[in-house]
Amino acid sequence: MSKKDLDWANIGFTYMPTDMRYVANYKDGEWGEGTMTADSNVVINECAGILQYCQECFEGLKAYTTEDGSIVTFRPDLNADRMIDSAKRLEMPAFPKERFLEAVDEVVKANADWVPPFGSGATLYIRPYMFASGPVIGVKPSDEYQFRMFCTPVGPYFKGGAKPLTLCVSDFDRAAPHGTGHVKAGLNYAMSLHANVTAHAAGYDENVFLDPATRTYVEETGGANFLFVDKEGNIVIPKSDSILPSITRRSLVYVAEHYLGLKVTERKVALAELGDFAEAGLCGTAAVISPVGKIVNHGEEICFPSGMDEMGPVTKKLYETLTGIQMGTIEAPEGWIRKIV
Numbered sequence: 256m257s258k259k260d261l262d263w264a265n266i267g268f269t270y271m272p273t274d275m276r277y278v279a280n281y282k283d284g285e286w287g288e289g290t291m292t293a294d295s296n297v298v299i300n301e302c303a304g305i306l307q308y309c310q311e312c313f314e315g316l317k318a319y320t321t322e323d324g325s326i327v328t329f330r331p332d333l334n335a336d337r338m339i340d341s342a343k344r345l346e347m348p349a350f351p352k353e354r355f356l357e358a359v360d361e362v363v364k365a366n367a368d369w370v371p372p373f374g375s376g377a378t379l380y381i382r383p384y385m386f387a388s389g390p391v392i393g394v395k396p397s398d399e400y401q402f403r404m405f406c407t408p409v410g411p412y413f414k415g416g417a418k419p420l421t422l423c424v425s426d427f428d429r430a431a432p433h434g435t436g437h438v439k440a441g442l443n444y445a446m447s448l449h450a451n452v453t454a455h456a457a458g459y460d461e462n463v464f465l466d467p468a469t470r471t472y473v474e475e476t477g478g479a480n481f482l483f484v485d486k487e488g489n490i491v492i493p494k495s496d497s498i499l500p501s502i503t504r505r506s507l508v509y510v511a512e513h514y515l516g517l518k519v520t521e522r523k524v525a526l527a528e529l530g531d532f533a534e535a536g537l538c539g540t541a542a543v544i545s546p547v548g549k550i551v552n553h554g555e556e557i558c559f560p561s562g563m564d565e566m567g568p569v570t571k572k573l574y575e576t577l578t579g580i581q582m583g584t585i586e587a588p589e590g591w592i593r594k595i596v
């Protein structure tokens with residue numbers, strides 16, 4: 256094996272094809288045997304369900320090199336479970352959990368040269384996804400599906416320190432009550448692109464989406480969950496059935512309670528009370544936590560006391576503890592780290 260000669264610290268978050276990817280097809284009511292392939296192109300029928308009615312779901316996780324030189328993934332079992340939930344909601348066949356985990360191992364092993372070295376700050380991002388490959392013209396679930404998994408190296412999320420973000424309260428909604436906000440489906444992203452482009456054009460980093468029914472409670476951004484720290488230093492997590500259950504956020508909640516001895520409350524969080532919090536952060540696989548410095552609601556600025564220069568102290572402690580667990584410098588809870596090589 257010889258590591259790819261990449262400038263790991265500067266590769267950014269862009270797609271770079273690697274050597275091998277995993278493919279399995281669902282046909283005649285069952286999943287066929289999966290294979291590894293070097294072909295990064297997908298050829299499907301013009302009438303495939305994914306192209307016509309957007310029947311698709313996906314996952315995102317990372318592999319990285321720990322301090323002792325092992326290559327590991329972080330809680331991939333939760334990605335497997337969540338993808339099963341997403342598939343069910345979209346009337347797609349579940350991809351079996353054990354096979355999902357084996358596919359992650361295979362993809363990482365086959366692309367071991369692309370796993371960034373320890374200390375580089377870069378990681379190998381893994382993208383499992385499933386889509387309707389069979390033709391449908393009348394509106395119904397497809398009879399055929401393809402499950403694929405590729406990986407691509409990504410650079411450190413925070414180059415030169417984590418700069419707090421400025422968010423805006425969006426005029427668009429992300430997830431209808433009783434809709435698909437809680438599943439990881441491409442369709443949730445397709446319709447959030449316009450809100451994203453609009454927010455970026457106005458100079459904001461991300462949107463804050465509200466509960467569409469009353470537009471008074473905070474839900475999440477397009478691709479990350481909120482975590483707030485109150486003035487007592489305890490954690491508050493917004494509760495709603497239409498928030499995507501972030502694995503990072505759930506892990507941070509565990510870290511807060513069991514490693515840092517903080518109190519965590521999951522409850523509805525009103526837009527009107529945001530000014531009472533000391534710190535805010537966005538949780539997701541890509542960045543673990545991105546600090547939020549300011550939220551702008553139609554001209555009204557909510558500035559968190561942690562400011563615009565650095566992460567708040569509690570957010571920072573959470574960030575350092577979870578990334579330490581991931582990188583093997585802090586002991587992980589049983590079952591969190593899956594060693595591949």
Ligand SMILES: *Cc1c(COP(=O)(O)O)cnc(C)c1O
Nearest residue numbers: 478479480499501502503539540
């Ligand atoms: C994937 C995703 C997240 C983050 O989830 P992680 O499991 O922590 O990566 C948050 N919100 C949305 C809408 C997502 O799609």
